[in-house]
Amino acid sequence: MSPLQPVATDPTAQAPTLSLLASWIVVLSLLLGWLAVARPAPLAAQPTGVSWAWSGAITEGSAVVVARLARGVSEARLVIAPDGTDAEVDALTVPARGYASPDAHGLVRFEATRLSPATRYRYRVETREGQHLEGRLRTWAAGPFSFRIAFASCATTGSNHRVFDAIRALTPDLFVHMGDFHYLNIGRNDAEAFRRGYDRVLDSSRQSALYRAVPIAYMYDDHDFGPNNSDGTSASRPAATAVYRDHVPHYPLQAGADTIQQAFDIGRARIIVTDTRSSREPVDAPRPRTMLGEAQRRWLEDELTRAKDAALVIWVNTVPWITKGNESTHEGWAPYAEERERLATLIDTLGLTRRLVMLSGDGHMAALDDGTNSAYMAGRGPDSRGFVVIHGAPLDRWPRTKGGPYSHGVSRRDHQFGLLDVADTGTALEVTASARDAYGQLVPGLELRLRCDQTGCATR
Ligand SMILES: [Fe+2]
Incomplete structure (x- = not known):
């Protein structure tokens, strides 16, 4: 028989196979549905140029950001702007505004010291190739501050x-x-x-x-x-x-x-x-x-x-x-x-x-x-x-x-x-x-x- 010729089948004999298949589809859909509920939406994939970044040493006017660059990335800079705006502020003092080279272990350390008090900022560690990771911070205030x-x-x-x-x-x-x-x-x-x-x-x-x-x-x-x-x-x-x-x-x-x-x-x-x-x-x-x-x-x-x-x-x-x-x-x-x-x-x-x-x-x-x-x-x-x-x-x-x-x-x-x-x-x-x-x-x-x-x- 040619492989393209339809094969005569007995519909009554196929019914149990179809119903088994349907059951498996239902079970699979339920499983996939459960997985979708149990696992929260994935977070945005991280770009390969900047492995990680975090901030600390916050005061009323300064912050430190440390990041690790991927192997082979030669330079990165810190861009910092008040949250909700694109108005990049000239806050960096270490290094001076511009790109910094990582140390032998891929680390770059930025210090921003001209920030405003009690202000939310968005920061971005950005490689020269444009790959970046974003973070957020809020400065404190001297005196009463919640x-x-x-x-x-x-x-x-x-x-x-x-x-x-x-x-x-x-x-x-x-x-x-x-x-x-x-x-x-x-x-x-x-x-x-x-x-x-x-x-x-x-x-x-x-x-x-x-x-x-x-x-x-x-x-x-x-x-x-x-x-x-x-x-x-x-x-x-x-x-x-x-x-x-x-x-x-x-x-x-x-x-x-x-x-x-x-x-x-x-x-x-x-x-x-x-x-x-x-x-x-x-x-x-x-x-x-x-x-x-x-x-x-x-x-x-x-x-x-x-x-x-x-x-x-x-x-x-x-x-x-x-x-x-x-x-x-x-x-x-x-x-x-x-x-x-x-x-x-x-x-x-x-x-x-x-x-x-x-x-x-x-x-x-x-x-x-x-x-x-x-x-x-x-x-x-x-x-x-x-x-x-x-x-x-x-x-x-x-x-x-x-x-x-x-x-x-x-x-x-x-x-x-x-x-x-x-x-x-x-x-x-x-x-x-x-x-x-x-x-x-x-x-x-x-x-x-x-x-x-x-x-x-x-x-x-
Ligand atoms: Fe422990």
């Missing part, structure tokens, strides 16, 4: 979970990443391994989109500094610190210091970010031990003293402060109790206990304490009150509780973060601290509303 901070820690290396979209959707002015940016646990002095870590995280489309939409303040914790529970003796320390300095848009670091702590103002709030890994003594070192190292502790004491008139102090301390459930634990500040008491005593002496909010990560949980359990000053009694402590984690990592107890409880779930809203009325700061889920929704019970003036913060 702002929103999102904060979190702990995401499996290169996570592309939708929680990053949820954070972006809330349009914070700053994202404070409190460590475990990746879980590579690099235990050797290997700068290239740390560079790969940044690439793996920043190549994630959802994380990249968040970091381009929201300026960052990033402090590493153990897994992105060295191995689990790493301290200042980790062989990885020089590489972790050096690669951080190059890759992260950060506030000025202390000259000559081997720690990366930072402090800055947003409106009338003072933000202090401490480095709890680089100079940490091992938990089995003789007591009293230091978590911060002598030099950083002196720096912190100076910073707190200088901040004593701030309307609000936000201390980003990556690891659990409260360990009253078990003071013999190796978790958080428990093994460094003497240093904790010394700092708590200074904070109290300065009158800051009622004007300080601590943001923390490390524990894979969200938790909130209104001061009931956080008092560690010398001479404290059972009724002594400390400052507010809020944990916002984990971004994408299995849940685990650390420290505590916490007055408002613990949410031991995955895909969480924290949100701090500060509305400055000119006479007072209305502060709302809350924990959020993977959809940006409030985690029930984990919210605290404060009103802060020069006499301190009180719940409202």
